[in-house]
Amino acid sequence: MSTSAYAGLVSRLAALALDGLAITVAVLAVSSLPVVTWESVSPRGAPEWLAGLCTVIAWLTPWAYFTVLWWLGGQTVGDFVLGVVVEHRDGHRMSLLHSAVRAAVGLALAPIWLIGLLAVLWDRRRRAWHDVLLRTDVRYKRA
Amino acid sequence: MSGDESTSAHPAVDPPDESWIWAEAPLPAAEGPVTPDVTVEAPHGHPGRIVLGMAVLAAERLGAPASGAVVVGIGFAQQTADNLRQLAERFVRPPGRAALRTIEWAAGRTGPENDDPNPRPPTDANRPTNWPERLTKGAFRNGRSNPRRLAKGTFTNQSTFAPGQDLAARVANSAAVARGRERLDRAVDAARTRGQATMDTGRAEASAFLQDSINDGMAWAEQQAVPQMVDGLVPHLVDTVVPQIVDGIVPHLVESVVPQLIDGVMPEIRARVLPVLIDDLTHDPQLRELVVEQSRDVVGEAAQQLRTATASADDRVEQVFRRLVGGGRADEDPAERASSDG
Numbered sequence: 001m002s003t004s005a006y007a008g009l010v011s012r013l014a015a016l017a018l019d020g021l022a023i024t025v026a027v028l029a030v031s032s033l034p035v036v037t038w039e040s041v042s043p044r045g046a047p048e049w050l051a052g053l054c055t056v057i058a059w060l061t062p063w064a065y066f067t068v069l070w071w072l073g074g075q076t077v078g079d080f081v082l083g084v085v086v087e088h089r090d091g092h093r094m095s096l097l098h099s100a101v102r103a104a105v106g107l108a109l110a111p112i113w114l115i116g117l118l119a120v121l122w123d124r125r126r127r128a129w130h131d132v133l134l135r136t137d138v139r140y141k142r143a
Numbered sequence: 144m145s146g147d148e149s150t151s152a153h154p155a156v157d158p159p160d161e162s163w164i165w166a167e168a169p170l171p172a173a174e175g176p177v178t179p180d181v182t183v184e185a186p187h188g189h190p191g192r193i194v195l196g197m198a199v200l201a202a203e204r205l206g207a208p209a210s211g212a213v214v215v216g217i218g219f220a221q222q223t224a225d226n227l228r229q230l231a232e233r234f235v236r237p238p239g240r241a242a243l244r245t246i247e248w249a250a251g252r253t254g255p256e257n258d259d260p261n262p263r264p265p266t267d268a269n270r271p272t273n274w275p276e277r278l279t280k281g282a283f284r285n286g287r288s289n290p291r292r293l294a295k296g297t298f299t300n301q302s303t304f305a306p307g308q309d310l311a312a313r314v315a316n317s318a319a320v321a322r323g324r325e326r327l328d329r330a331v332d333a334a335r336t337r338g339q340a341t342m343d344t345g346r347a348e349a350s351a352f353l354q355d356s357i358n359d360g361m362a363w364a365e366q367q368a369v370p371q372m373v374d375g376l377v378p379h380l381v382d383t384v385v386p387q388i389v390d391g392i393v394p395h396l397v398e399s400v401v402p403q404l405i406d407g408v409m410p411e412i413r414a415r416v417l418p419v420l421i422d423d424l425t426h427d428p429q430l431r432e433l434v435v436e437q438s439r440d441v442v443g444e445a446a447q448q449l450r451t452a453t454a455s456a457d458d459r460v461e462q463v464f465r466r467l468v469g470g471g472r473a474d475e476d477p478a479e480r481a482s483s484d485g
Contacts, residue, residue, distance in 0.1 A: 008457020083450035121464040140454060
């Protein structure tokens with residue numbers, strides 16, 4: 001077990017990878033399943049508005065995924081598997097707005113998000129750049 | 144005394160259960176006060192009759208029932224015994240009186256008018272009035288009282304009939320032989336009847352005796368022998384015999400009986416028991432909960448191992464980074480480390 005209470009780089013990257021896999025599955029499902037279901041029911045095929053709506057929802061799915069899960073329990077699917085939890089710096093659970101902003105920053109500035117994760121290696125509390133910016137910590141969730 | 148004498152001296156054709164070869168008939172007392180008649184018999188009958196009955200039962204069991212000759216022999220034996228007993232009674236009486244009664248009895252048996260197959264010496268009441276004449280004329284008439292000799296015709300008085308004697312004498316002799324044979328037949332019939340009755344009575348008494356003996360033996364065994372045997376045997380059985388039996392039979396059961404039993408039962412179990420068992424298990428809520436819980440435990444165990452591995456990897460990566468960079472992060476707060484340990 002780690003000697004620190006804060007999640008390190010490997011755990012956070014592994015959780016992020018699992019989240020990427022879960023988001024991919026979710027986006028594919030959201031973007032294609034309604035159209036396929038419609039086409040299987042109606043012989044005319046799916047209307048364009050449905051395809052457009054599914055596309056919009058698919059674009060919003062990653063943001064909604066991170067926002068809702070961080071707000072509800074502080075853990076995404078990857079965080080749950082790896083046993084880490086995202087909290088406010090003072091130890092409280094993040095608010096909905098706080099979670100939404102953190103998710104938007106991470107998705108909008110994904111390359112910077114990944115580069116900023118390297119700061120975990122030398123930060124005293126294993127904080128990435130977005131953690132410093134948004135005043136959050138990622139800790140191990142002890143059983 | 145005279146009353147006893149009259150009854151015991153003329154037992155005519157006695158019933159089988161009252162007269163027997165070894166029956167202890169009441170003997171008249173020669174002198175002194177009259178003693179009561181004492182007949183000592185076994186509870187089930189006379190021992191001799193019981194023995195005879197057992198022999199009869201055994202013979203019947205072996206498939207060889209008593210023949211007619213045996214029955215007649217038994218009857219004759221009884222008659223002979225009666226005669227001997229009466230003779231013994233005479234010996235214990237005053238000699239003169241015994242001699243008189245013997246002569247009297249002989250005179251009664253030898254008379255041609257006496258057709259009784261079991262003649263007995265007459266008593267004072269039925270003594271013939273012409274007994275002195277009969278004594279002198281017929282008591283010792285060359286053994287005519289011997290039925291066997293009469294039957295065989297060996298006694299033909301050849302010496303008394305000289306050659307050339309008249310035909311009337313021969314005819315009279317033939318009539319005497321015929322009467323002798325007739326008397327012999329009656330004697331044989333009476334002996335057969337008496338012997339058959341004796342055998343029947345003996346068989347019944349033997350059966351009753353055996354049944355009572357068996358019942359008594361069973362009751363005795365139940366009350367006395369079996370409890371003692373059980374009390375004595377149980378510790379020995381428990382300590383020695385049963386362990387030996389178990390030790391000896393278990394390998395045989397394991398090697399031979401159980402495999403055969405399993406081979407014989409398995410098809411039936413597969414065909415009937417397993418489907419029902421599986422159906423019950425799949426619909427059992429407790430079993431479902433148990434399966435879910437075990438699955439959850441397996442997934443949780445795998446996740447915990449993953450978390451431990453990644454956490455260790457976190458530390459290693461940081462250590463490598465610090466070696467490469469040469470610096471490193473400052474130590475975290477002691478409170479944070481403490482919280483991480485807990």
